[in-house]
Every structure is written in C-alpha cells, then in structure tokens.
Amino acid sequence: MNLQQTIDELFLSQRKEWQLLDEAIKQLDNVKVRDLVWSRDIFVEVQFNPARMVSTSAKIDKEAIEKRPCFLCPKNRPKEQKGIPFLDKYLILANPYPILHNHLTIPFHSHVAQRIHKKIGDMLILAESLPDYVVFYNGPKCGASAPDHFHLQAGLKMPILQSEDNQLRSCLIIESKSLNEAEDRFEDVYRYLHHCQPREDEPMMNVIAYVEDDKYVLHVFPRKAHRPRQYYLEGKEQLLISPGALDMAGLIITVREEDFEKITKEDVEDIYAQVSMPVI
Numbered sequence: 001m002n003l004q005q006t007i008d009e010l011f012l013s014q015r016k017e018w019q020l021l022d023e024a025i026k027q028l029d030n031v032k033v034r035d036l037v038w039s040r041d042i043f044v045e046v047q048f049n050p051a052r053m054v055s056t057s058a059k060i061d062k063e064a065i066e067k068r069p070c071f072l073c074p075k076n077r078p079k080e081q082k083g084i085p086f087l088d089k090y091l092i093l094a095n096p097y098p099i100l101h102n103h104l105t106i107p108f109h110s111h112v113a114q115r116i117h118k119k120i121g122d123m124l125i126l127a128e129s130l131p132d133y134v135v136f137y138n139g140p141k142c143g144a145s146a147p148d149h150f151h152l153q154a155g156l157k158m159p160i161l162q163s164e165d166n167q168l169r170s171c172l173i174i175e176s177k178s179l180n181e182a183e184d185r186f187e188d189v190y191r192y193l194h195h196c197q198p199r200e201d202e203p204m205m206n207v208i209a210y211v212e213d214d215k216y217v218l219h220v221f222p223r224k225a226h227r228p229r230q231y232y233l234e235g236k237e238q239l240l241i242s243p244g245a246l247d248m249a250g251l252i253i254t255v256r257e258e259d260f261e262k263i264t265k266e267d268v269e270d271i272y273a274q275v276s277m278p279v280i
Contacts, residue, residue, distance in 0.1 A: 100155025143244025169276035
C-alpha cells in the first residue's frame, strides 16, 4: 500500500471515530465558491468557509503564542486524532478544519519554530510521495496559525493551486527533474529574499510544492506583509482575510458570508498589492 492509499484509509477510519472531522468534511462538500475573472488565464476562486475562522483570526504575537498550548504537540492534540509517521520525523494528520479535500497537517516531531530553510527537501520528498496532492508551507508571518511549531500542509490538487506568476502577485517558479537541483535553486531564492528582508529571521514567503510530469515544482510567493489593512478595519469596511499559501495561489478563503458576498476584483488586487512582494 502506497502513502496515498494509507492516507485514504486514515480518512476512512478517522471519519468513523472522530465526529468533528466527519462533520467538517461534509460541510466542505457544501462550501460556497465563486470566481472573479480578469482573463482566461487570470482569475481567483473565492471560498466561503466559516470553519476556518479559528485560523484566520489567530493571534500570532509572542505573548499570545506563549499563553496558549501548542495544538500541534502530541500532548495537546485531540485524543481522537491519529496519524501516519513520515520520514521518522513527521506525523501526517487529518486537518479537522479543511479547506481542501483530504486536507492534511504534517507537524514535525518536536516543537521547533516554523522555518522552511533546511526542510525544503522534506517538502519535495512528501510531494513526490503524494503525486495527487499539493504540499504547502505558510511562513510564520504569512498565514501560519502555529508559527511556533514547524508543519507543512497538503491537499488534493486543484488547477487554481498550480497557478503561476501573473499581474496580481509575484510567484517565483522552480522546476527540475532532480530533487537536489530543486533544493539548490530554492537555496538561491531563499538567499535573495533574505537579502531583501535582512531583519527577518526568515524571509516572508509561502511555498507550494508538487510533482507533475516527473518534475519537482516549487511556487514561492514572496511576501511583504502578513495581513492587509482591510483585516484591521471595522464595520462594513472590514474584510477578514488573512492570506496564506492557498490564497496567494488564487483560492481566497473568506470566513464570513458578508465578505464572500462583497469582495470585488478591486479588493483582491488591493490585497495582493499590499501583501505580495514584487521581485525584480
């Protein structure tokens, strides 16, 4: 049995044993989606997913992180949540608040900070092991609701999640048939972005990885801000959107129905302009 089949078995068993997960997956089948289109090749999908409120509204400042138990550490995870070991240092878990079908969270075995630098090879190996999936990473200031515990996420492929660079936001693309070459190219990108943001512990970014046509593919979304100004406004002016990797790819997650209904192409352009870092 390969890893994808093992994950399918995990979801079957977890849905029988864990009511929260089963209900969340049922709700995912009924989420509202609408498209905002600029051209045949440039569009976003807006998803109304109220289950993501916990993640979207998460406080990630140092004080808030220190006060709450880490929900990715074994002692704090739900007792119903079971996992699959991977590379002897990760555990593949069903995400109880899914955005994608077969949404997975893959935490590191120990409590270390969210940093992708020396773990991009693990991400690529996971993508190779899951050819029907995209694997994604949210930086500590770029959508990660647990910036204190390293983790990846994954879910079944959607065309929108494989979108490349366009006029809305920056996307650096790495493709190679060699894992080592893909790692080396990512290292070059990482160093460049770190040069652009020397004061950051890690340059702000989101990363999506997948394997297609026997090639390793990395989409790196450079960031310059965590959340847009609309997130902090009040009343009718507020848009409670906190972009992560999926949003940067083109799947915009809204957790309130009013935001889903009112967001416009102009809003999306403005949000991307605020959070995406142009790359020369």
